[in-house]
Amino acid sequence: xxxxxxxxxxxxxxxxxxxxxxxxxxxxxxxxxxxxxxxxxxxxxxxxxxxxxxxxxxxxxxxxxxxxxxxxxxxxxxxxxxxxxxxxxxxxxxxxxxxxxxxxxxxxxxxxxxxxxxxxxxxxxxxxxxxxxxxxxxxxxxxxxxxxxxxxxxxxxxxxxxxxxxxxxxxxxxxxxxxxxxxxxxxxxxxxxxxxxxxxxxxxxxxxxxxxxxxxx
Amino acid sequence: xxxxxxxxxxxxxxxxxxxxxxxxxxxxxxxxxxxxxxxxxxxxxxxxxxxxxxxxxxxxxxxxxxxxxxxxxxxxxxxxxxxxxxxxxxxxxxxxxxxxxxxxxxxxxxxxxxxxxxxxxxxxxxxxxxxxxxxxxxxxxxxxxxxxxxxxxxxxxxxxxxxxxxxxxxxxxxxxxxxxxxxxxxxxxxxxxxxxxxxxxxxxxxxxxxxxxxxxxxxxxxxxxxxxxxxxxxxxxxxxxxxxxxxxxxxxxxxxxxxxxxxxxxxxxxxxxxxxxxxxxxxxxxxxxxxxxxxxxxxxxxxxxxxxxxxxxxxxxxxxxxxxxxxxxxxxxxxxxxxxxxxxxxxxxxxxxxxxxxxxxxxxxxxxxxxxxxxxxxxxxxxxxxxxxxxxx
Numbered sequence: 001x002x003x004x005x006x007x008x009x010x011x012x013x014x015x016x017x018x019x020x021x022x023x024x025x026x027x028x029x030x031x032x033x034x035x036x037x038x039x040x041x042x043x044x045x046x047x048x049x050x051x052x053x054x055x056x057x058x059x060x061x062x063x064x065x066x067x068x069x070x071x072x073x074x075x076x077x078x079x080x081x082x083x084x085x086x087x088x089x090x091x092x093x094x095x096x097x098x099x100x101x102x103x104x105x106x107x108x109x110x111x112x113x114x115x116x117x118x119x120x121x122x123x124x125x126x127x128x129x130x131x132x133x134x135x136x137x138x139x140x141x142x143x144x145x146x147x148x149x150x151x152x153x154x155x156x157x158x159x160x161x162x163x164x165x166x167x168x169x170x171x172x173x174x175x176x177x178x179x180x181x182x183x184x185x186x187x188x189x190x191x192x193x194x195x196x197x198x199x200x201x202x203x204x205x206x207x208x209x210x211x212x213x214x215x216x217x
Numbered sequence: 218x219x220x221x222x223x224x225x226x227x228x229x230x231x232x233x234x235x236x237x238x239x240x241x242x243x244x245x246x247x248x249x250x251x252x253x254x255x256x257x258x259x260x261x262x263x264x265x266x267x268x269x270x271x272x273x274x275x276x277x278x279x280x281x282x283x284x285x286x287x288x289x290x291x292x293x294x295x296x297x298x299x300x301x302x303x304x305x306x307x308x309x310x311x312x313x314x315x316x317x318x319x320x321x322x323x324x325x326x327x328x329x330x331x332x333x334x335x336x337x338x339x340x341x342x343x344x345x346x347x348x349x350x351x352x353x354x355x356x357x358x359x360x361x362x363x364x365x366x367x368x369x370x371x372x373x374x375x376x377x378x379x380x381x382x383x384x385x386x387x388x389x390x391x392x393x394x395x396x397x398x399x400x401x402x403x404x405x406x407x408x409x410x411x412x413x414x415x416x417x418x419x420x421x422x423x424x425x426x427x428x429x430x431x432x433x434x435x436x437x438x439x440x441x442x443x444x445x446x447x448x449x450x451x452x453x454x455x456x457x458x459x460x461x462x463x464x465x466x467x468x469x470x471x472x473x474x475x476x477x478x479x480x481x482x483x484x485x486x487x488x489x490x491x492x493x494x495x496x497x498x499x500x501x502x503x504x505x506x507x508x509x510x511x512x513x514x515x516x517x518x519x520x521x522x523x524x525x526x527x528x529x530x531x532x533x534x535x536x537x538x539x540x541x542x543x544x545x546x547x548x549x550x551x552x553x554x555x556x557x558x559x560x561x562x563x564x565x566x567x568x569x570x571x572x573x574x575x576x577x578x579x580x581x582x583x584x585x586x587x588x589x590x591x592x593x594x595x596x597x598x599x600x601x602x603x604x605x606x607x608x609x610x
Contacts, residue, residue, distance in 0.1 A: 022376065022379065022380075022420065023379045023380075023383075041382075041386035041387060042383060042386065043383050043384070043385075043386060043508070044380045044383040044384070044420050044423075045420075046420060046421045046424075046499065046500040046503055046504060046508055047495065047499035047500050047503070048495070048496065048499075049558075050496070050551075050554050050558075052551055065551070070420060072376070072419065072420045074419050074420075074458070074460065074462065075420065075462070077460075077461045077462045077465075077466070078462060078465065078466075078495055078499055081495065
């Protein structure tokens with residue numbers, strides 16, 4: 001096994017879910033982050049989609065396994081099963097449709113009901129490039145994120161704005177929680193071959209990472 | 218109803234011959250619409266669809282998504298064979314479908330065999346309506362579709378609009394913003410969401426309606442969706458879309474078990490790699506393979522699906538796994554997921570895949586597994602609303 005196998009070469013493997021109302025741009029955020037692609041002609045997601053990407057944090061390679069879920073409420077019967085074992089989540093709303101922001105509260109509840117309580121959550125306001133159509137102010141979202149103890153960023157999958165940063169921030173924060181916990185599994189990537197749970201630590205740990213991340217625009 | 222091929226609802230009707238609709242063959246079917254704004258809309262969308270060359274027997278009008286698959290040049294011999302086949306089909310159907318039921322009763326096995334070989338593309342729309350029972354629904358409910366489209370409002374309108382341009386986005390018929398394709402798709406979905414408010418609109422239904430609209434008018438497509446979801450001929454599909462998606466869960470359970478019985482080695486590998494069927498199979502059932510499979514294959518699956526029912530979805534799923542079995546058993550989790558969502562080009566050949574699918578005998582096991590599932594989870598709910606019972610003769 002002399003060959004370098006980039007795919008399997010990682011120190012940590014984190015499972016992350018992308019949730020939020022239908023049509024807010026989850027699938028394009030994922031394709032922008034994992035393949036640097038954006039499609040104006042994308043299909044609505046039926047069920048779940050999946051992609052991965054590795055990034056480097058503190059000389060460690062962190063591999064993200066990202067599950068992109070169908071946004072329509074009816075699909076939660078299938079998609080909520082994917083919250084299990086997730087250590088990070090991006091709750092996406094559309095900055096041009098206020099109702100998608102209002103629904104974030106329900107997504108949060110849904111997530112907290114089904115996932116580990118220590119999950120790292122980022123609120124993501126996508127389509128920030130559509131400035132003339134903005135319906136949710138940055139201030140409102142920031143205030144909400146502070147209240148809910150989640151990170152927050154505004155993104156544009158179309159313009160590739162903050163997409164990299166938002167995912168990287170979530171992964172870095174998960175890494176901090178995990179490395180601070182100094183879990184044994186950290187040194188043994190082989191123990192985590194496929195998207196199983198990584199324990200992010202106790203409640204106390206997460207309160208330490210609760211702060212509102214940078215935001216832009 | 219006369220000879221069964223006309224639908225007269227109003228003395229001031231305007232007749233449209235099938236050849237105008239399809240731009241191809243003789244006036245076998247005369248479709249008559251009521252003179253109204255919706256009639257006009259329907260006509261316009263039909264003209265547009267004939268203009269875009271949606272139906273053509275053996276021709277090459279459809280450059281993309283050709284029903285025959287990747288650009289095939291036909292030899293003279295093949296052409297002759299096709300004409301002969303067409304003749305047989307025409308005889309079987311009779312004028313405007315008048316002989317169909319008689320033929321099916323007398324020679325059901327012949328019909329089944331011919332359908333499995335693929336319905337000729339220019340007859341597909343008509344045959345789909347005949348075998349699904351939707352034509353009877355249409356004839357028994359004159360004016361209903363118009364009522365639903367024009368006078369009713371739906372809570373799902375915005376959801377539907379948002380998905381219209383995200384349904385078959387690369388198909389030429391649906392590409393033009395607010396074009397005839399997008400408009401008819403919207404109308405059918407909205408009408409259904411009003412017709413059946415408990416199901417309403419669920420993502421995935423657009424792929425059903427979208428596929429049908431490539432072969433028939435809005436009203437015909439609407440009644441075919443009704444026939445499928447309410448179970449005119451086969452088990453109702455509405456459970457795929459009801460709250461909790463109960464039928465999706467049941468089908469995935471059944472599929473998982475069947476797969477493990479037929480391919481124990483692969484089943485074991487899936488267990489080790491923590492692959493569960495919702496990671497790859499949900500859209501197979503929810504959209505009957507129309508979401509991500511090439512048209513030429515999806516159409517052939519739909520031919521059989523409408524005649525034989527949902528078991529073909531199980532069979533095709535099993536065939537896909539079997540076809541790729543030896544590769545799949547070697548792949549680790551991520552590559553496995555990728556492979557299960559991107560089957561190789563050569564697996565997409567209906568003449569290879571479908572015979573393989575037919576070789577799986579699943580009916581009996583499906584029934585047993587259904588009972589097993591019901592023992593654990595209770596019976597899969599069907600729509601509570603009784604007022605929408607089908608009025609089939």
